[in-house]
Amino acid sequence: MVTALDIKKKALELGADLVGIGDIRLFEGTTPQHDPKMILPKATCVIGCAFRVPRALYQTMHDQVQYLNYAQLGVRLIDEEVSEIFPLRLGAMVEDAGYDACVQRNVSNLMVKGDKSTNPEVFDTYELKYAEAVAPGKPAPDVILDVAQAARICGLGAIGDSGHVLAKELGPYVRFVFIITDMPLECDPPFEGTLCDHCGKCIASCPGHAISKEGLDTWQCAVYYKGAHETNPFMHDDFLKGSAEREKILSGEKRFDSESARTLYPQESFLPTEPMRGYMPALCGKACDYACYHHLKETGRL
Numbered sequence: 001m002v003t004a005l006d007i008k009k010k011a012l013e014l015g016a017d018l019v020g021i022g023d024i025r026l027f028e029g030t031t032p033q034h035d036p037k038m039i040l041p042k043a044t045c046v047i048g049c050a051f052r053v054p055r056a057l058y059q060t061m062h063d064q065v066q067y068l069n070y071a072q073l074g075v076r077l078i079d080e081e082v083s084e085i086f087p088l089r090l091g092a093m094v095e096d097a098g099y100d101a102c103v104q105r106n107v108s109n110l111m112v113k114g115d116k117s118t119n120p121e122v123f124d125t126y127e128l129k130y131a132e133a134v135a136p137g138k139p140a141p142d143v144i145l146d147v148a149q150a151a152r153i154c155g156l157g158a159i160g161d162s163g164h165v166l167a168k169e170l171g172p173y174v175r176f177v178f179i180i181t182d183m184p185l186e187c188d189p190p191f192e193g194t195l196c197d198h199c200g201k202c203i204a205s206c207p208g209h210a211i212s213k214e215g216l217d218t219w220q221c222a223v224y225y226k227g228a229h230e231t232n233p234f235m236h237d238d239f240l241k242g243s244a245e246r247e248k249i250l251s252g253e254k255r256f257d258s259e260s261a262r263t264l265y266p267q268e269s270f271l272p273t274e275p276m277r278g279y280m281p282a283l284c285g286k287a288c289d290y291a292c293y294h295h296l297k298e299t300g301r302l
């Protein structure tokens with residue numbers, strides 16, 4: 001019989017940095033579009049695995065000497081490659097024991113129907129607004145897990161004021177994959193509270209003023225993640241040349257919504273190459289997460 005300990009041992013062997021198992025009952029009340037039981041109705045638990053993003057990749061952006069390795073190795077590689085091979089291999093262990101393993105990777109460029117936010121890491125996102133439920137009681141496809149909720153229920157971490165999950169041991173330098181399964185496994189307690197102490201350093205560090213007491217404005221973030229600010233080392237005089245709003249945009253004073261952000265995107269061409277497979281370099285240096293990580297270290301929470 002395969003136990004929770006066996007699954008955790010295998011996950012760590014296969015390269016996960018953290019693993020936790022969340023009780024499916026704790027997802028009760030979740031919006032159907034994010035509900036793991038809508039994906040696997042007989043599910044008993046969710047296996048959550050966290051992968052570190054090397055801290056040096058944030059340091060090189062902070063030092064303004066290198067940006068592309070974060071986008072390609074810290075984001076795309078983990079989400080597109082590690083997060084595909086890893087859960088398939090761990091899922092095989094679950095299947096061999098006679099249970100189902102519904103493997104879940106980060107879906108970077110799709111938003112469930114009704115989700116009007118965006119993911120700044122990719123060039124643009126698409127809301128599945130034309131999807132329709134095929135029968136009463138079913139949600140419109142695709143159902144996509146809420147990563148922050150699943151990470152919390154699996155006991156791995158919880159969201160901070162930055163709008164990003166702060167994981168135990170890893171802080172904001174982390175990415176996740178999940179397996180929804182009907183395997184009867186001993187579950188971990190959910191993550192209690194959050195590592196965030198509301199210090200405000202993520203708010204102060206964002207060049208686009210995308211974080212406030214109300215949370216993260218993903219459209220504002222997307223514009224400044226892509227580089228529309230004074231501290232972007234690739235900034236050039238031709239950017240918004242002649243626009244009456246240039247200074248207001250560069251200083252982070254202008255507020256963007258989905259329409260105005262998308263209008264600006266084509267002009268945010270700061271590098272001579274197209275974004276590789278749609279993943280944008282973080283020309284803000286992920287200043288919010290850098291500030292947060294160092295604050296958590298200095299205050300002894302990591």
Ligand code: SF4
Nearest residue numbers: 160196199200202292
């Ligand atoms: S920087 Fe401070 S306020 Fe922001 S998420 Fe981290 S701990 Fe919370």
Ligand code: SF4
Nearest residue numbers: 206221225284287288
């Ligand atoms: S620092 Fe970058 S990633 Fe963080 S909120 Fe601002 S634009 Fe977004």
